[in-house]
Amino acid sequence: MGFGSDLKCSHEALLKLQDWELRLLETVKKFMAMRIKSDKEYASTLQNLCSQVDKESASQLDYVSNVSKSWLLIVQQTEQLSRIMKTHAEDLNAGPLHRLTVMIKDKQQIKKSYIGVHQQIEAEMFRVTKTELEKLKCSYRQLIKEVNSAKEKYKEAVSKGLNSQTWIQAIRRVASLHMCLPRF
Template sequence: MGFGSDLKNSHEAVLKLQDWELRLLETVKKFMALRIKSDKEYASTLQNLCNQVDKESTLQMNYVSNVSKSWLLMIQQTEQLSKIMKAHAEDLNSGPLHRLTMMIKDKQQVKKSYIGIHQQIEAEMIKVTKTELEKLKSSYRQLIREMNSAKEKYKEALAKGKETEKAKERYDKATMKLHVLHNQYVLALKGTQLHQNQYYDTTLPLLLDSLQKMQEEMIKALKGIFDEYSQITSLVTEEIVNVHQEIQMSGAGDLAQRHKCLP
């Protein structure tokens, strides 16, 4: 069971689904853009703090001790964290956000193509099942009137005994045209039935199945984007953990050294 078999009579529902998905993707895109902005601002704030502390340390520190070494190491690791966060923000921008932007464009094109093809096959359906039949009906009515007129004139000619052959010839021609058109109309009705069956059993399901396949491919791609986003934004990656471990070790080392120096 899929789009082709389940949504043959749900064109409007399919369009609403596509619109909803596009709005959702735009929301995700906005969220990622804000996350990138936030991470860049955080990285910049950390770097500014490090720069400020480094200037103050250079001016005020008259001697080097274990405490000062630990403190400088903490500043260095904080600066390293700033660089990591900035790199992650850039990776988010060039990776998941870029791919998501391309996906939105692709999805918009898929929707546009789907609407275009659906309109095309729908127009062909209307042409075969309505427009052409209406033309044949109109011609059929006109030929009936012409045949009846020729029949009356033929009767008048017989009654008057004048130009009967010519009147009969016109009557025969009108009758033949009507018979030919009648056969065309019967064939057109049969063709309409076949076209309707083809439309609902094959043409439309194929279009919807193609749409479903593209939808599934995009879902897989979106899952990949989410996975990449999760990996990049993780705060427990090895490089970030190493930074915090270095900070923790610098503090622990200093405290241990100070404990040894106590009487």
């Protein structure tokens, strides 16, 4: 049965593909989680830095000059960058990372379902090809024995020269048994 063995190779290849995809998705999820953590930490560090600079610079900026204006602009843009980084990290966590987690769970469930269905199909195939085939072979052997027995009775009847009614019964018995034999 080449057909079954070809399907077995396909099944194994499909399982390898599913495992590879799940490992890749887990790697992407891990990367995204680390990126979110890193971005949040970076945003927090920038915010702390800006807070410290604001405290120290507040007393020193009595005189307004181009340098002081530039310095204030740098601090403000750094605070803005901090807020943007924090927002992007939260958006990444709530959106793509959440959907990726759901996708991984779905793929794991699909794999589990696929394996279950495959096992059911294999069990059914085993039942049909082994169990039922053995039953048919056994039935076939029994019918062959009955045919041979009927032929022997027929030969005995012919050799003894019994009446035509006995011959007709023996011929009918052989014919009916021959009709019952399954064709392979």
